C-alpha cells in the first residue's frame with residue numbers, strides 16, 4: 001500500500017458529532033448564556049414570573065430559578081451543567097438559585113470577550129479561580145455576625161427570601177411562621193430542614209397559612225364509624241396492604257356449587273379478620289397504612305374503635321416514624337408492641353370543606369407541619385416554594401450566624417475590592433480578575449433593569465457610595481436611588497453569596513477549559529440499525 005493511498009481511519013461511531021477549538025467554546029458559552037438569560041428577568045423583588053406547561057399540560061407559574069430550569073427539561077449538555085449549579089444552590093442553601101445562574105452566565109460572557117482578545121482560556125480560568133477565592137475572603141470579611149437565635153434578624157432574612165414571590169401581602173406573616181418553625185426544629189446549632197413538613201390545602205387565603213405542632217396528613221379516616229379522635233394514640237405504621245394479595249399470574253377457580261363460593265368468600269374474610277386481630281393484639285388504636293385497606297378489614301378495625309388511614313405517602317410514613325418513635329412494619333407476623341409509636345392525639349378535623357388528619361403532641365416534639373392555604377393550586381404551590389426558600393435561608397443564618405445585606409450591595413462591594421486585588425496581580429490574569437469583578441455587577445444591574453430603573457445611573461451612584469465606604473449601599477427598587485440595605489432590613493445569610501459565587505466561578509472555568517465536544521448522543525435511538533439484522 002502506497003502512502004498516498006492511505007485509508008482514513010474512523011475511531012468514532014458514524015453518528016458521533018465533534019466540535020473543536022473556538023467553535024466548541026463559542027457554542028458552550030452560548031448555551032450557558034442562554035440559560036442565564038431565561039431566569040434573568042425573574043431576579044429580585046420586581047422580577048417577573050414564568051409559566052411553564054409540561055408535556056401533560058400541567059402548568060407551573062413560578063419565580064423560582066431552580067424550579068424554572070428543572071421544569072423546562074433542558075437538554076443541551078453544557079446548559080445542563082449550569083442547571084446543576086442551581087440545584088446545588090438549592091440543596092446547600094435553599095435560595096439564591098437565580099443569582100448563581102445569572103452570575104455564571106455573566107462570567108462566561110465576559111470570558112468570551114477575553115477570548116476574542118486572544119487571551120488563552122487557561123489564563124482566564126486561572127484568573128477566575130483566583131478571583132473566586134478572593135471573593136470568598138472578601139464576603140467573609142464584610143459579613144456581620146448576628147446574635148444567636150436573633151428573632152428580629154431571622155424575620156428580616158425570611159422576609160427577604162419571600163419578597164417578589166407572589167406572597168407580598170402576607171410576607172410578614174409567612175416570615176413569622178417560618179422563623180417559628182425553624183427555631184422549633186433547631187437543635188445544638190443544626191437544623192433538620194426535613195423535620196418541617198409543608199402540606200398544601202386549597203381554600204381560604206395565604207394569611208391563613210399556619211404552623212401546626214405535629215404532622216398533618218391530607219387524608220381521611222377510612223370508615224365513618226371509626227372515632228374522629230383518639231387520645232393516647234398507639235400508632236402502627238404499616239407499609240403493606242391490609243388486603244388479600246392478588247395472584248401474580250392469572251388464575252381461574254371453577255366453582256360449581258354456590259355453597260363453595262360462600263366458603264371461598266368466608267375464607268377470605270377469615271384471613272382479613274386474622275390480620276386485624278394481630279393488629280388489635282398489639283394494642284394499636286391508630287393504623288396508618290402506606291397501601292390499601294380492604295373493606296372487610298376496615299369493618300373489623302372500626303368495630304374495635306381503631307382509627308385507620310390508608311394510602312399515606314411514603315415520605316409521610318417516614319416522617320411519622322421519626323415523630324412518633326414507631327417502627328415501620330412490613331409483615332404483620334412480626335408485629336410487636338414495641339413497634340408502635342405514640343402521640344397525644346390523633347384526630348380528623350375539617351379544613352375548608354375537606355377533612356385532614358392531625359397527629360399531635362408527638363413523642364418527638366420537633367415534628368412540625370406548615371399548612372399552606374391559598375385561593376388556587378398555583379398560588380399555594382408558589383407559596384410552598386417561597387416557604388422552602390425562606391426555611392433554607394433562616395436555617396443557614398441560624399447555623400452560621402454570618403449575614404450580609406442584599407439589594408446588590410455585596411456584589412458592588414465585591415467588585416470594588418476585586419478591582420483593587422486585580423491591580424496587585426501582573427500580566428493577563430489581571431484582566432481576568434477585572435472581568436470577574438465586572439461580572440459581579442450583573443446582580444445590581446439586573447435588579448435595576450427588572451424594576452424599570454436606568455441601570456447605568458443606579459450603578460454609578462452605588463459605586464460612588466461604596467468608594468466612600470458605604471458598605472451596604474444597595475439599590476432601592478421603588479425609588480431607583482441608593483439605600484442602606486442593612487438598615488432597610490434586607491438581610492441574607494452569607495452562605496447564599498459565597499455558594500453562588502463559588503459555584504458560578506467553578507462552572508465557568510470548567511466550561512472554559514473544554515475545547516473539544518464529542519457527542520455520541522443519538523436523538524432517535526430507534527433509528528439505529530439493528531446490529532443483529534446484518535448478520536443474517
Ligand code: ADP
Pocket residue numbers: 042043044045047063064065095096097098099100160161163164405406407408443447475476477490492
Ligand atoms: P434568587 O433565586 O437568586 O434568590 P430572587 O428573585 O429571590 O433570586 O432575588 C434575590 C435578589 O433580590 C437578591 O440579590 C436580594 O438581595 C434582592 N432583594 C430581595 N429583596 C429586596 C428588596 N426589598 N430590595 C432590593 N433587593 C432585594
Ligand code: MG
Pocket residue numbers: 095096097161389
Ligand atoms: Mg430568592
